[in-house]
Amino acid sequence: MVMSAIWSQLGSIMASVMFAYAMYEQFFPPHLRIYLRKYTRKVSALIYPYIQITFLEFSGERLKRNEAYTAIKTYLSATSSQRARRLKAEVVKDSQSPIVLSMDDNEEVTDEFHGVKLWWSASYTLPKSQSISWFPTSDEKRFLTLTFHKRHRDLITGSYIQHVLEQGKAIAVQNRTLKLYTNNPSNDWYGYKRTKWSHVNFEHPSTFGTLAMDPKKKEEIIEDLDNFKNGKEYYDKIGKAWKRGYLLYGPPGTGKSSMITAMANYMNYDVYDLELTAVKENTELRKLLIETSSKSIIVIEDIDCSLDLTGQRKKKEKDKDEDDGDGEKSKNPIKKSEEEEKKASKVTLSGLLNFIDGIWSACGGERIIIFTTNYLEKLDPALIRRGRMDKHIEMSYCCYEAFKVLAKNYLDVEYHDLFPIIEERLGETNMAPADVAENLMPKSKVKDPESRLKSLVESLEEAKKKAEEEAKKQAKESEEEELAKDEEVKVKANEKSAEGVKENGTIH
Ligand SMILES: Nc1ncnc2c1ncn2[C@@H]1O[C@H](COP(=O)(O)OP(=O)(O)OP(=O)(O)O)[C@@H](O)[C@H]1O
Numbered sequence: 247m248v249m250s251a252i253w254s255q256l257g258s259i260m261a262s263v264m265f266a267y268a269m270y271e272q273f274f275p276p277h278l279r280i281y282l283r284k285y286t287r288k289v290s291a292l293i294y295p296y297i298q299i300t301f302l303e304f305s306g307e308r309l310k311r312n313e314a315y316t317a318i319k320t321y322l323s324a325t326s327s328q329r330a331r332r333l334k335a336e337v338v339k340d341s342q343s344p345i346v347l348s349m350d351d352n353e354e355v356t357d358e359f360h361g362v363k364l365w366w367s368a369s370y371t372l373p374k375s376q377s378i379s380w381f382p383t384s385d386e387k388r389f390l391t392l393t394f395h396k397r398h399r400d401l402i403t404g405s406y407i408q409h410v411l412e413q414g415k416a417i418a419v420q421n422r423t424l425k426l427y428t429n430n431p432s433n434d435w436y437g438y439k440r441t442k443w444s445h446v447n448f449e450h451p452s453t454f455g456t457l458a459m460d461p462k463k464k465e466e467i468i469e470d471l472d473n474f475k476n477g478k479e480y481y482d483k484i485g486k487a488w489k490r491g492y493l494l495y496g497p498p499g500t501g502k503s504s505m506i507t508a509m510a511n512y513m514n515y516d517v518y519d520l521e522l523t524a525v526k527e528n529t530e531l532r533k534l535l536i537e538t539s540s541k542s543i544i545v546i547e548d549i550d551c552s553l554d555l556t557g558q559r560k561k562k563e564k565d566k567d568e569d570d571g572d573g574e575k576s577k578n579p580i581k582k583s584e585e586e587e588k589k590a591s592k593v594t595l596s597g598l599l600n601f602i603d604g605i606w607s608a609c610g611g612e613r614i615i616i617f618t619t620n621y622l623e624k625l626d627p628a629l630i631r632r633g634r635m636d637k638h639i640e641m642s643y644c645c646y647e648a649f650k651v652l653a654k655n656y657l658d659v660e661y662h663d664l665f666p667i668i669e670e671r672l673g674e675t676n677m678a679p680a681d682v683a684e685n686l687m688p689k690s691k692v693k694d695p696e697s698r699l700k701s702l703v704e705s706l707e708e709a710k711k712k713a714e715e716e717a718k719k720q721a722k723e724s725e726e727e728e729l730a731k732d733e734e735v736k737v738k739a740n741e742k743s744a745e746g747v748k749e750n751g752t753i754h
Pocket residue numbers: 456457458459497498499500501502503504505620641678679680681683
């Protein structure tokens with residue numbers, strides 16, 4: 247019989263003795279009762295100096311899975327599955343491994359913490375009904391039991407259990423498959439679907455290794471993410487919610503979306519892709535935020551297009567204020583139809599600011615918020631000020647260092663004689679990494695690395711020529727505009743002097 251089972255048997259015998267004593271206690275004279283109670287406790291503690299803690303699979307309401315049980319099971323699967331002799335193989339939802347091994351029922355494993363030995367066992371209580379069923383019945387209760395010597399009570403209850411729970415949760419996060427969430431329109435929040443977010447498994451291969459950008463900048467971002475991930479205590483110390491905002495800006499095709507996926511893969515965080523145009527009002531935004539889990543990245547792509555959060559909105563709000571003020575404008579005949587009003591998103595700039603850093607944003611912690619935009623200048627400064635968007639990352643046109651990353655990834659080439667000319671051309675023209683990458687992709691006639699590099703040189707030269715022509719055209723246009731303006735000024739001046747002459751009635 248295994249160690250903890252022996253102690254467990256002894257424990258139950260002692261419990262029966264104590265129970266019997268409690269029943270018959272009333273038949274003893276009061277002064278004897280005190281002594282009896284004192285000495286029975288001492289004897290039971292001497293015989294059974296071990297303490298047992300039980301963690302049930304389901305706690306409270308029958309259907310609520312006990313998080314502690316799950317975390318401990320994960321911890322034991324990872325740390326003790328090599329030591330247990332009887333293992334159970336299960337397919338676990340959302341896990342990266344096809345099967346997960348854990349110790350079988352009535353199996354026991356030992357663990358050690360700061361030199362203290364303790365025992366874990368997995369058991370279940372048999373169903374009361376004896377009817378044969380292929381499925382676990384509702385009476386079947388699984389639990390894990392931790393047994394340790396009573397002199398280690400403080401260490402185990404104080405630190406060990408906390409350590410096991412933290413480790414278990416960390417292992418679960420490491421092993422899980424990431425999710426990509428998108429918000430449902432609020433009509434789907436009720437009824438039988440009742441979900442604010444829908445999700446699919448997130449399996450994008452973009453990583454910091456495949457991301458083409460200046461290595462120094464990349465290193466800086468990775469360091470920033472590391473500091474954030476390990477910064478819980480620091481954030482607590484300075485009294486800030488454990489969240490960080492990144493603003494990614496730059497022309498199309500410079501890798502803003504690739505950066506988000508690289509971040510998610512690096513941090514092992516789920517991604518919540520928030521479609522702002524589907525959110526009707528600020529309260530909905532808040533509800534969506536509450537439903538996000540920690541260890542996640544909340545993304546609003548193309549924030550400038552998502553909502554009218556720029557100067558325009560301020561103007562509209564001003565108009566509204568005026569409306570409210572005199573009540574005259576509310577009689578405006580050019581009113582939006584009711585249907586249009588209903589559909590339009592009423593999320594305001596202040597609603598969004600609250601979403602980012604109001605008290606609601608602190609629920610859960612460990613969240614990253616990312617905005618992307620192609621036009622930084624279009625955004626309201628309040629939205630992107632430091633503190634809200636803590637780090638502004640410019641995703642720029644392809645530089646030589648970024649090209650080298652692409653060449654390594656796409657061609658497996660670290661250096662080629664064409665590299666110096668490519669470096670020169672990249673310095674002369676603006677080409678997004680997406681376009682460079684497209685040239686490096688194998689095509690039906692251009693398969694070998696050299697041909698693909700040549701194709702890139704041609705594209706760069708073509709882009710340079712186009713840019714030069716465009717610049718010339720623009721210069722000509724602005725010259726013509728200037729001329730037209732001068733002409734207009736001259737005409738107006740002539741007209742004015744002619745009018746002046748007429749008014750004074752002076753005729754020469
Ligand atoms: N910096 C980069 N490193 C590696 N690949 C890149 C990079 N930038 C772009 N790409 C390639 O180009 C494709 C499109 O890039 P991505 O969607 O990340 O750009 P974006 O800046 O988000 O563009 P948009 O502003 O149009 O949404 C990617 O799938 C990737 O293959």
